[in-house]
Amino acid sequence: MNNEKQLLKFSVYGALFFALLAIIWGVIENSKIILFDGIYSLISVGLSLISLFTASFMAKQDFDRFPYGKEMIEPIIILGKFLVITILCLFAFFSGVSTLLSGGQEVNAGSGLAYAFIATVGCYLVHIFLVKKQKVNGSGLVEAESQQWLMDTFLSLAVLLGFLLSLGLGYTKYSHLMPYMDPLMVIVVSGYFLKVPITNMGLQIREVLDMKADTKYLDLCQEIVAEIEKEYQFQESFLRVSKSGPKLFIEIDFVVSPEGWQPNLNEQDNIREEILSKMKPISLKKWLNVAFTNDRKWAV
Template sequence: MNQNNYHERRLLKISVYGALFFALMAIIWGVFENSKIILFDGIYSLISVGLSIISLITASFMKEQDFERFPYGKEMIEPIIILGKFLVITILCLFSFFSGFSTILSGGQDVNATSGVLYSLIATVGCFVVYYFLKRKHNNNHSGLVEAESQQWLMDTYLSLAVLAGFLFSFALGYTKFEFLQPYTDPLMVVIVSGYFLKVPITNMGRQIREVLDMKAENKYFELCQEIVDDIEDKYHFHESFLRVSKSGQKLFIEIDFVVSPDAWQPTLSEQDQIREEIVTKMQPISLKKWLNVAFTNDRKWAV
């Protein structure tokens, strides 16, 4: 196991243990205090445990080479798993939204605001610490699975922060003439938080769908590759060039086709390899694994 795989598995395990702790704490606290929003936080964390375990299993599976069944590598599995994770989170948010709305219509429910403030304060600080740790480590690891985990913890942090604000507001209502509104604050928080958080998984699912469908890679990768191809085309006076770049997980698939005019300089096999080496060297700033294919042709139809 190389260092990157070891660190990836270690970070995913930390995420699993952390999510399990907060899930159990929130579910027990939510049941004891009869709070729908705390229960939502706990169920979200519990689902995160299951999703994190899937990520851990996926990371172990992806590190094993299997050229016969996966000739292009297993990187395509990563966006599929991440897509599934955010789909589950979307379903949870939708379910919680309608559940909270239903509770409001039925007259709300009484919740101990003081206890809620204490819980959400502990949860906010704890979730942010785990998020910050994973995010800092991800910058050195460049794992899509670890990044997805850190995004989940960021959502949990915002959720807990929103819950804290809601409980503080509910606590304050108890000292005003609007005390009768207190039973509505808990389900209202569920509606607001789950509705707002829908955009996070939906946005991330869009990114993963692009990778699963093998669509054009993000501009930051494509533009750098295009700049390199343009430089090579000008340097060797090729007639035309075509660039295709797509991303799957931690691998960047790059295909470059140079159209060489029949009347111009024709690179030999060794010269073609030299150009390929030059391209690879210029692409070193891209930290992702690269599947590079560089072809040369006199006939444009083989490049289009």
């Protein structure tokens, strides 16, 4: 968990650096697209600080108030983060439309190109670093941070391509279109990136509503339960799997035939141990509950 906090702190400092760089550069060059990039990064700083606070809060044990753990807090926080990003993209989109309709604005394409190159390379390096660390750490909060940096990378890349196009227009008979390039970039980039937070919000809503887990977890659990049911000749089985942040909740009910083999307590524990052992490929924390009954009504 300490490693998670260090990664979140690194993300905060990185976002703060790029936010200040973009805002100062955007104000000096009077560029809405660079300002949009800077404001996005600045909001990322606030969101990263919330993630850091959340990680610290989740690390503290509080069984009395949170008997099932604090993992549910994670998807709620991530949902909030992507909601804020959605609002930012919508605001930038309509701001770009307004500027475009009012005649655009002059921007130094060469200076903008220099900023966009620095931002693109820098954001991508941070994203790669967080992705590598997240694979080891397994933190949903760090994964959300890496997604934010990936969005910022593509945003900066789009700005880079836009300024390249704008610079190219200056050497053609269409140079009069250059003032429209900056607001047009804002419209295209913010409109395109709306799909990223919206898609991720859908995933987090599934976790908050305790809906069934992703197939990559569900399929393995179904395979394991089917094997156990066949191996011990149970009459029937019922499986429920849901994901909440870094924890996977798994409930399995086996209906034991009254005429068949009746496992005692030690044998039941051995079966639970066997199931848990087969679930090792799943890296998430597991809340495993395995029950046995002769009466189907307790399993449905």
